[in-house]
Amino acid sequence: MITLTGNDLSLEQINEVLFANKKVTASMKSMEAVQKSREAVEKIVSESRVVYGITTGFGKFSDVLIDKKHVLDLQLNLIRSHACGVGDPFPEVVSKATVLLRANALLKGYSGIRPIIIETLLALVNSDIIPVIPQQGSLGASGDLAPLSHLALVLIGEGEVFYKGQRINSLAALQKEGILPVTLEAKEGLALINGTQAMTAMGVVGYLEAENLAFQSEIIASMTMEALNGIMDAFAEEVQTARGYKQQIETAERIRHYLSDSLLTTRQGELRVQDAYSLRCIPQVHGASWQVLDYVKEKLEIEMNAATDNPLIFDEGKKVISGGNFHGQPIAFAMDFMKLAVAELANISERRIERLVNPQLNDLPPFLSPRPGLQSGAMIMQYAAASLVSENKTLAHPASVDSIPSSANQEDHVSMGTIASRHAYQIIQNVRRVLAIELVCAMQAVEIRGISNMATYTKAFYEKGREHVPSITVDRIFSKDIENAAEWLKTLTFNQFLNEQLKKA
Known part of the structure; x- marks a missing residue:
């Protein structure tokens, strides 16, 4: 209770x-x-x-x-x-x-x-x-x-x-x-x-999903690192502390932890000197999204415990004051900010998907196809991801910059915060599907690299994922795989997954 x-x-x-x-x-x-x-x-x-x-x-x-x-x-x-x-x-x-x-x-x-x-x-x-x-x-x-x-x-x-x-x-x-x-x-x-309870409630539910997605995005990105023989040097602690952002430092630390015993990642100079930004800059980009999520969490927890009606009654009725605590501007800004942060997780994920499927950018089978040419493999999955990312750019337009007067101009400035929170939630659903596509592609790619060489954490995540999306052995209706993976991610509490791994260890 x-x-x-x-x-x-x-x-x-x-x-x-x-x-x-x-x-x-x-x-x-x-x-x-x-x-x-x-x-x-x-x-x-x-x-x-x-x-x-x-x-x-x-x-x-x-x-x-x-x-x-x-x-x-x-x-x-x-x-x-x-x-x-x-x-x-x-x-x-x-x-x-x-x-x-x-x-x-x-x-x-x-x-x-x-x-x-x-x-x-x-x-x-x-x-x-x-x-x-x-x-x-x-x-x-x-x-x-x-x-x-x-x-x-x-x-x-x-x-x-x-x-x-x-x-x-x-x-x-x-x-x-x-x-x-x-x-x-x-x-x-x-x-x-x-x-402001409608916009705040929408924001709270959106935030809880976004936080979970942000954690999931890191282990999915870690699997992609293995699939592309990513260079771990860029995640070194001293690189992160040299810049000083707490969230960047923590993101890199988690990814080092997930990949600590991987035989698929590399060191600079082994295969190449540098990775593309979508791999090398994961701590910087994901970490920046975490900065925003921390800001959003702070604002939501204030608003959840705020008196937001009008008038408010003080001193046992001696003061009854008409104010403006009902104005949703703080939440409107927070929701517009969250839209950008979560959308960016999909932006960089889509670029990693491209690196997984484009034969000009890797040494894997073209589009991860089991029979390139006869079968298209993951070719159109990248299209779907690109479409979702583009849609997010439209939804990410700030609602809070708009205002239309109401009540015969008595209420002449409004926040549009509920629109911001609704659009943030739509973006979160799109982002989950983009991450699901990256997961499907990364699982296929690490199979080709050799599952036995995967890190303990990513291998456990791979095995869980395979319960929902089977290996691609022949072209099929991949829409079902994307939705199955997205539904699994929605129901998976990431901390619960980590705790399960700790118990096994």
């Missing part, structure tokens, strides 16, 4: 909730802060004080006063009218993360909602009742209004959910789990939808 406080949720804990089905609960201390904040809202309503979103309309309607008797209608109308999301739903794991993050943010006690709202959100997480949230329609400022409105619909028994493999009406799922829908009271609708 993971206890949420609103202040210290980590990526590791989110990973456990999303992929290990860990249950969550709220800390008593945080719930006490939530209750005090709620009492402040009720006092504001009873005194008919003019406070944005509690006794006024929203956005451009902030100057419209709402009578106390219409406070409940105001919140219900807000959720229904703002549920304007379109397009395919977010992946279920992203929507589940969105619910978790929204509950965690509300637990900070600045939002003025009742504890029952948080209890219901956590019940959704623990029961795997996952809101159907359309991916498109958020500007990433004023919060993820449209996506979070679809989440809020579920709390009131409207909208749709994914439940036990089906897409059904939310009220039916709530009833099956014995969860009562709530009636939103003053400020609660606004508190639920003013936030």
Whole structure:
């Protein structure tokens, strides 16, 4: 059981909730802060004080006063009218993360909602009742209004959910789990939808996949090093420390470790003096991507524990301040940055694929074909990789540089952070397939070189890979091999693989 406080949720804990089905609960201390904040809202309503979103309309309607008797209608109308999301739903794991993050943010006690709202959100997480949230329609400022409105619909028994493999009406799922829908009271609708949780959830899931991919890319590159008799001198510790980047040093160290007992790698001068950059510069390029991923992780962990709605309630209601914490610019920048870092892992991977299949660049059979000429072998795999890399260049265009005013120019600068996070996730899926292609080609090439001469780690990875993609003995539909390899990489937790190897050692 993971206890949420609103202040210290980590990526590791989110990973456990999303992929290990860990249950969550709220800390008593945080719930006490939530209750005090709620009492402040009720006092504001009873005194008919003019406070944005509690006794006024929203956005451009902030100057419209709402009578106390219409406070409940105001919140219900807000959720229904703002549920304007379109397009395919977010992946279920992203929507589940969105619910978790929204509950965690509300637990900070600045939002003025009742504890029952948080209890219901956590019940959704623990029961795997996952809101159907359309991916498109958020500007990433004023919060993820449209996506979070679809989440809020579920709390009131409207909208749709994914439940036990089906897409059904939310009220039916709530009833099956014995969860009562709530009636939103003053400020609660606004508190639920003013936030960055959709873009952050998409970013969190994307980051977790990207981190795993970055580790996988290193051992796949190590196998390619063996396939091409790569020169190990370029990975020497003193070369890396001479420059000083921590991530570059660590990348080179891991690759030296993976290839420590390989009989297929070479030393400078043995076969050639230098390798091409796609081999020689692996620590520099992959290390730079790790620098970005470290930056992204830092920003996500801040945002996961941030109060991002508006207005925020301080000093037990003595201060109610309309601010702009809902603006997604920090996450928008982080997601655009992550796009570049992950796309670059595919860029350099595609160049290694070219070196594996191009007979002008190696001494292997042309295109790794079992019968060159009669059979094309891996020729078109490189085409597919080049296509994915090119598509990534389009997706990597920064979303955060764009802004379109909304709400009659009251909301005149927005982040487009949700678009950035969605495109980052698309890039990650493309990168995984490029790495899958490199893996298929590298496995074929090391077979030709001699599997018995491989390093312990790369050989173990090769053997695992061969459980999903057989050796190429004749041309076949290679699309299936690429997808099988990509699916294996998606489900393979790389640290788990390393631990298995350590146990064997």
